[in-house]
Amino acid sequence: MHTNISFNQPRCVGREAELIAQVLQSPNTSGDGPMTKAVQAWFEAKLDLKVLPTTSCSSALDMAAILSDIGPGDAFIVPSYTFVSSANAFVLRGATPLFGDSAADRPHMGLDEIKAVCTPDVKVVVVVHYAGVSHDLPAIAAWCAEQGIMLIEDAAQSMGAWIDVEGTPKHLGSFGDLATFSFHETKNISSGEGGCLAVNREDLWSRACVIWEKGTNRQAFFRGEVDKYGWVDAGSSFLPNEMTMAHLLGQLEQFEAVTKRRKAIWTRYHERLSTALPADALPPDWRESTNGHLFYVCAPSMEKRDAMLPVLKAAGIACHFHYQSLHKSAYAQRMGWTADAPHADRFTDGLFRLPLHLGLTDDDVDRVIDNVLHVWG
Known part of the structure; x- marks a missing residue:
């Protein structure tokens, strides 16, 4: 008698329980503590990505939409074959979606499909790395730069995915102005729920930190740059708690x-x-x-x-x-x-x-x- 084969099976693969126990015994269980900083250090050391962890990939996309300054009267290009979060974040800012088709031989939207629907109102292109694989990515990045269009990579499925660029491996999520990752229980690396925003433009980093911290300059306060912190921009509570980050760190180690x-x-x-x-x-x-x-x-x-x-x-x-x-x-x-x-x-x-x-x-x-x-x- 055969046992059933499940579609997905989340697993502990390393020190997740040990690291979560450390957090529960510490005085810091809310966001941006030692586990969060360890996760950020891992991404910078292993993938050369500067990230802000979030409560989900959808939250990371919300942050990207705010950073893009997209709004009513603007349009954005997104694949029709994708999850709703890829579009929702920008629709919530008042922008209009233009849906790109998939390529004939794969679910991905490529450069030809982007050009086919582009209009002068387009401010953002969202590419989705379906199945953790990219399509036309260097060409899309170059074209967006030429057009003055912000490129955002929805890299929800892409942990561990690299492409070769002139002999140098680059991890997906490092080509766009911004990129988002998911750590949902269905993903290769999981913390149950969770995500992160990769910020690939230095000029966006400070504002991204403000948005991450509910629209306040709290990070600047902790660095001693201001004597008090307050509300300076739009934002929300995007920080994940330390237990989630401990779970994620245990997965990243494997x-x-x-x-x-x-x-x-x-x-x-x-x-x-x-x-x-x-x-x-x-x-x-x-x-x-x-x-x-x-x-x-x-x-x-x-x-x-x-x-x-x-x-x-x-x-x-x-x-x-x-x-x-x-x-x-x-x-x-x-x-x-x-x-x-x-x-x-x-x-x-x-x-x-x-x-x-x-x-x-x-x-x-x-x-x-x-x-x-x-x-x-």
Whole structure:
């Protein structure tokens, strides 16, 4: 009798419990304490990123939207095939979304798709590194710089994902003016909930710290730059507590091992399924660039996908579809935000994700593959 294979399985991978216990025994459990500073130091040392930890990736996107100074009368470009948070932060500032299509061979929005919907009102481009993989990123960054458009990387799924730029590896999240990461329980590195904002422009750092601290210059006060702190800008309470940061630090300490195992699972899926399924049913060969965040299969129609998933569930294998095209959402329709995005719609209708987590054995992965091939027919 086979046990069920769960879609996701959050795990403690190191010293999470020990570090959380340290916080609970300390006088500092609120935000911006020793654990927060240790997380920031890790990002700077390991990924060359200057970050402000947040309560979620959505909160980090809210901070990015405030920093962009976007507002009514402005537009921003965002993929239609993404989670609502990628758009919500900027809509909340009064801006209008312009939805970019996915590329024909992947869920990502590339430079051609961005140019196809760009208007003179565009102030921000939000790129989403779906599955922890980028598409056209250096070219998009260069084009945005030429156009004077702020580039924000939604790197929610991208911990452990690098690309080579002229012989030098650069981590995703280091190309845009700003970038956001997620540490939700579904992500490779998790603290249950959590995120961070990477600030890649020095001229934005001081204001980002003010926004992070509820719109006050509290950080400047602690540095002795002012004799009292007060309200100087828009902001909110974006700081995570120290228990969350302790959990995250314990995960970050096992960053390389977590990434290595997840990449191995992704590779096993790709190497076997690519010999049997059509090329357009699978991700491109991302074995070198993937961080192993997710592996998907794309059925040729919603009908076929929706027929496959119950059969896989009955076999004890949990698989899930993913995003719904934002331009077809009830909210976008009500607001009159239309788009022509047939490739995004194809992924909305056909894509489903396979189990991928540290609890999987190689035998589990093979069982998933065998069942996918069986139901594909």
